[in-house]
Amino acid sequence: MFVRAYLRASTKEQDATRAKAALERFAKDNGLTIASTYIENESGAKDWASRPELRRLLDDCKAGDILLVEQVDRLSRLNADDWEALKAEIRDRKVKVVALDLPTSHQFTKVNGDDTTARIFDSINSMMLDMLAAMARKDYEDRKRRQEEGIAKAKAAGRYKGRPENTERNERIMRMFREGKTWSQIEKDTGASKSTLSRLKKKSEEGKD
Known part of the structure; x- marks a missing residue:
């Protein structure tokens, strides 16, 4: 059994490694060793296949x-x-999810020879995992709704100016396009969204002789 730690933050401005010490401490307290750590800055609302480190x-x-x-x-x-x-x-790969905020999942760190007890804990944990995932989604949707309401209110009052353009990053992206770098290379190096890359690629082509 290998323990693989997953650390995620939504943006590059956030520290995805913030929880690393807590995971290492939990593993040590339970007699485990983290075999590998996967760190990325991606939205948790993106499907798993679009998160390269989770996919890896x-x-x-x-x-x-x-x-x-x-x-x-x-x-x-x-x-x-x-x-x-x-x-x-996760189920098809027979992987067990252990979350520090989900105590019912901690039993997966122990070797249990009682099949009936293991199945009961597995069922309880699955239910709790679904509940926390639903709460996480609701929190995401609530924050998104409040943000949209705030923007709409600011626009109505003439106060909304939008997000300031990251001119230094955008110039770098256009330069990378001109140098022939691939979309995946640029996206990985800069963290820019595909819509931003599409807009800047068009702009970089317009600047050619």
């Missing part, structure tokens, strides 16, 4: 491995359908 973690997993996270919302803020797809992927 699952690809690396063998049956019986543990996917260790600080909180369930680090793994998922997905809608119901996408959450079911991620759960199916």
